[in-house]
Amino acid sequence: MKIRIDKANCVGNARCWAVSESLFPLDDDGYILIEEADVPPGMEAQARRGARACPERVITIIEDDAH
Amino acid sequence: MTEEATLTAAVPTPAHITESVFYDFDMFYDPAYLADPHKRIQDLLENAPPVFWTPRNGGHWMLVSHTANFEAARDTETFSSEVIPHAQIEAILSQLPADSPPIPRAYPINLDPPLHAKYRQPIQGVFSPKAINKLKESIRKLAGELLDEIVDKGACEFMSAVAQPLPVKVFLKLLGLPVEKFQTYSALVKAHLTATSGDAGEAIGRLQEVANAMRDTILARRDDPRDDLISLLWTIEIDGQPATQQDIENYGVLMFIAGLDTVMQGMGHGVRHLAMNPGLQDELRADPSLISDATEELLRRYTFTVPPRRLNRDIVFEGVQMKKDDRAMLFLPGADLDPNEFPDSNRFELNRGGKPHIAFNAGPHRCLGSHLARVELNILYEEVLARLPKFHLDPERPVKFSGGHIIGVQELYLAWDK
Ligand code: HEM
Numbered sequence: 001m002k003i004r005i006d007k008a009n010c011v012g013n014a015r016c017w018a019v020s021e022s023l024f025p026l027d028d029d030g031y032i033l034i035e036e037a038d039v040p041p042g043m044e045a046q047a048r049r050g051a052r053a054c055p056e057r058v059i060t061i062i063e064d065d066a067h
Numbered sequence: 068m069t070e071e072a073t074l075t076a077a078v079p080t081p082a083h084i085t086e087s088v089f090y091d092f093d094m095f096y097d098p099a100y101l102a103d104p105h106k107r108i109q110d111l112l113e114n115a116p117p118v119f120w121t122p123r124n125g126g127h128w129m130l131v132s133h134t135a136n137f138e139a140a141r142d143t144e145t146f147s148s149e150v151i152p153h154a155q156i157e158a159i160l161s162q163l164p165a166d167s168p169p170i171p172r173a174y175p176i177n178l179d180p181p182l183h184a185k186y187r188q189p190i191q192g193v194f195s196p197k198a199i200n201k202l203k204e205s206i207r208k209l210a211g212e213l214l215d216e217i218v219d220k221g222a223c224e225f226m227s228a229v230a231q232p233l234p235v236k237v238f239l240k241l242l243g244l245p246v247e248k249f250q251t252y253s254a255l256v257k258a259h260l261t262a263t264s265g266d267a268g269e270a271i272g273r274l275q276e277v278a279n280a281m282r283d284t285i286l287a288r289r290d291d292p293r294d295d296l297i298s299l300l301w302t303i304e305i306d307g308q309p310a311t312q313q314d315i316e317n318y319g320v321l322m323f324i325a326g327l328d329t330v331m332q333g334m335g336h337g338v339r340h341l342a343m344n345p346g347l348q349d350e351l352r353a354d355p356s357l358i359s360d361a362t363e364e365l366l367r368r369y370t371f372t373v374p375p376r377r378l379n380r381d382i383v384f385e386g387v388q389m390k391k392d393d394r395a396m397l398f399l400p401g402a403d404l405d406p407n408e409f410p411d412s413n414r415f416e417l418n419r420g421g422k423p424h425i426a427f428n429a430g431p432h433r434c435l436g437s438h439l440a441r442v443e444l445n446i447l448y449e450e451v452l453a454r455l456p457k458f459h460l461d462p463e464r465p466v467k468f469s470g471g472h473i474i475g476v477q478e479l480y481l482a483w484d485k
């Protein structure tokens with residue numbers, strides 16, 4: 001599973017980070033640091049919750065079977 | 068404050084407003100709204116068009132549905148935050164005599180991109196979750212002190228006893244202003260809240276007083292920095308230029324207008340709900356780890372800010388013809404009660420599957436102080452539940468509300484067994 005983030009539209013409100021600090025690292029200004037990341041095994045549910053928590057809807061989850 | 072509110076006059080309906088989008092609603096004085104605001108909002112969601120035009124308050128659009136708010140908030144090219152265009156304001160200000168006192172500008176709340184980012188980016192880090200978390204213990208102490216003063220009394224008017232003073236104290240602490248300024252800023256908040264005339268000159272005068280009251284500290288921190296926000300503001304750059312005294316005063320004024328009565332009203336709506344729901348109090352006292360979910364759901368259930376916009380161009384929006392220079396309200400309280408977004412939206416549900424509300428808006432203007440607001444609300448609820456026994460509304464003295472750009476709780480009488 002992958003996380004993909006439309007970084008340009010992140011407004012820096014850290015709702016994703018509130019779900020998981022390791023999956024959704026922030027820069028010092030509180031904006032999301034990453035554009036894409038692999039989800040470590042066992043963290044899939046956290047990744048989905050983090051994506052759902054984004055008020056801007058800029059986080060997409062890419063399931064493995066989508067490739 | 069007016070007891071028997073009268074409606075504002077209705078203006079004539081412009082030609083592009085069709086009957087199907089016309090709905091008469093006065094967001095300042097509608098009687099049912101003032102009696103029980105969020106109940107009336109449910110009624111609007113059921114009975115008014117999802118986007119409608121009202122002839123009250125000079126005539127304006129109301130965006131009620133979640134979709135309309137979410138889309139408009141992110142389309143800053145159409146829905147401008149420059150209710151008066153920036154260039155026009157600059158032109159007026161440049162006409163003033165050079166020696167007249169500076170007029171505070173609450174940048175970036177009233178600027179559109181790309182200029183907006185120029186003033187928001189430098190202070191983004193100041194409000195990041197990491198920076199705000201450091202304030203938690205001092206906020207808890209301030210909340211505890213206010214609650215200790217009332218706990219033995221068995222009753223209180225919660226707004227004046229806690230909800231109004233607490234955010235002012237946090238504001239002084241955050242900026243590094245001396246505690247002796249408490250009375251000054253409390254009085255300024257009251258003047259800001261009760262201002263009804265809408266007179267631009269008076270509004271500017273109030274903001275100048277806000278700036279005047281912090282000028283000494285701003286100058287002192289320039290030469291002798293401490294661990295506070297004003298000192299930090301002296302170190303930032305705006306568009307490659309070091310921040311000036313005027314920039315810092317502007318940011319101080321911005322925090323005053325955006326961060327005080329908002330938190331206060333959030334506390335009012337939240338504590339009212341707790342007072343009406345003793346079962347919820349029991350549940351949260353038994354497991355305080357649920358309080359952060361409660362904070363979110365209270366923000367959703369009682370979303371209370373209504374940011375204004377100006378149409379920058381003609382557009383057909385959500386099937387409705389709008390014209391350049393029409394005014395529009397992002398009626399966020401409607402968005403967060405829209406049953407199409409939140410099923411069974413009137414119900415308070417501790418866990419809505421992590422679905423986000425837009426009480427802090429969406430898009431580039433999304434509340435910069437949201438972490439601070441959440442921390443303040445969360446700590447307040449924790450301390451209220453820990454320090455007060457089961458409390459309820461005083462049945463003799465009904466809650467009083469006010470309308471406008473912030474749905475306010477004016478009086479909230481609580482009682483409990485000593
Ligand atoms: C529960 C309390 C609060 C609520 C519901 C709230 C709500 C909002 C909303 C809806 C906006 C967007 C306005 C617009 O789109 O025109 C906003 C903007 C803003 N808020 Fe808050 N706010 C709260 C507390 C605070 C606090 C404590 C601060 C900081 C001290 C703050 C600072 C700001 C600033 C600086 C902006 C302007 C952001 C921009 O234009 O980019 N707010 N707030």
Ligand code: SF4
Pocket residue numbers: 005009010011012013014015016017024030031032053054055056057058059
């Ligand atoms: S929740 Fe969304 S907008 Fe907020 S920081 Fe995370 S990605 Fe950015």
